[in-house]
Amino acid sequence: MKSTDSSACCGDDSHDHTPYSGAEIVRQLGSGYAILTLALPAAVLISFLTLAAFVPGDFATWGLGVGLGLLQYIASSAFTFAATRRRLQGRRPSLPLALTGAVTQEVLRVAVIAVFSLVFASWLKSNVIWLALGVAAGQLLALATTEFTSRRAMQRPSAWSQNQVEYVLTLGVSGHSITLRRAFEHLLTALWAVGATLLVGEQWQMAAAIIVLLFGVTLIGFMLQEKSPRQRLASPLAYFGPGVTLVVFVAGVLVVAAAPV
Numbered sequence: 001m002k003s004t005d006s007s008a009c010c011g012d013d014s015h016d017h018t019p020y021s022g023a024e025i026v027r028q029l030g031s032g033y034a035i036l037t038l039a040l041p042a043a044v045l046i047s048f049l050t051l052a053a054f055v056p057g058d059f060a061t062w063g064l065g066v067g068l069g070l071l072q073y074i075a076s077s078a079f080t081f082a083a084t085r086r087r088l089q090g091r092r093p094s095l096p097l098a099l100t101g102a103v104t105q106e107v108l109r110v111a112v113i114a115v116f117s118l119v120f121a122s123w124l125k126s127n128v129i130w131l132a133l134g135v136a137a138g139q140l141l142a143l144a145t146t147e148f149t150s151r152r153a154m155q156r157p158s159a160w161s162q163n164q165v166e167y168v169l170t171l172g173v174s175g176h177s178i179t180l181r182r183a184f185e186h187l188l189t190a191l192w193a194v195g196a197t198l199l200v201g202e203q204w205q206m207a208a209a210i211i212v213l214l215f216g217v218t219l220i221g222f223m224l225q226e227k228s229p230r231q232r233l234a235s236p237l238a239y240f241g242p243g244v245t246l247v248v249f250v251a252g253v254l255v256v257a258a259a260p261v
Contacts, residue, residue: 020174025165026154028175033151036182040144043190044137051133061127065134066141068112069193072105073142079104098222102214106196109135110207113200128201128256136193143186170229188242191249198252202259213248217241 020028048062079101113131116124124131154161168178199206220240224232232238 020168022165022169025168025175026161029164029168029178030151030154032175032179032182033147033154035179036147036186037144037151039183040140040147040186044140047133047137051130055129057127057130058123059130061124061130062134062137064112064116065131065136065197066138067134068109068131069135069138069140070142071138072108072135072193073139075104075108076101077142098218099215102218103211106207106211106214109197109210110200110204113197114204117204124201125259128198131201132194132197132252135197136190139189139193140186143189147182167229171233172230188245192245195245195249195252198256199248202252202255210248213244217244 051057051062079097082097113124154164168175171177196210199210217240220237224235224237227235
């Protein structure tokens with residue numbers, strides 16, 4: 001599940017909420033992007049080495065998962081790009097566009113898993129954990145490239161970097177807080193990828209339930225976009241997405257743990 005970009009700044013809020021200057025925010029955000037650029041591949045490497053040490057499986061399944069994760073990220077990014085263009089053009093966000101982007105990720109997941117379930121059912125079942133962590137790895141590696149390009153963009157003056165700084169100033173927090181928030185969002189992305197893949201890998205018909213949950217998360221996220229950045233943080237709805245992600249992850253782990261060996 002891709003995290004919501006928080007770069008939109010509400011023009012109604014004053015920007016004098018933080019003790020940090022714009023230059024300090026730029027430095028903090030730049031260092032945060034650099035840290036995440038290194039931390040995400042490191043997390044992928046650690047998870048792979050841990051998986052190889054404790055879970056018997058096939059490296060090819062992990063590679064399949066990485067490919068699926070990258071494909072999902074690319075598809076999601078296409079819809080995110082379209083939504084960003086609408087915002088820059090001064091147009092209101094499109095709920096159908098957001099829902100289509102969310103559903104596309106799951107359609108790709110269930111399509112790949114359904115095909116391999118029909119052709120290599122026993123192989124996929126015995127390697128579903130490798131597949132799930134591979135999907136998470138693919139998305140985290142793609143996110144690392146995004147963090148890298150964001151760091152480069154932050155180093156030169158542009159409308160995008162100015163928008164990022166204005167957003168942080170509006171919240172009245174430091175750039176380090178934004179880095180922690182992005183790290184948490186990336187963690188949720190990985191947990192969703194693992195949980196949803198485990199559920200669909202064990203029973204690919206579970207994709208219908210995953211899509212319904214995605215509809216709910218996307219709808220709540222769309223409603224939050226109508227609020228100012230400070231109102232989003234204070235809204236109880238902000239906990240809906242993380243809560244659903246944790247439920248999906250735990251459900252996926254329990255389903256795999258209860259499956260016959």
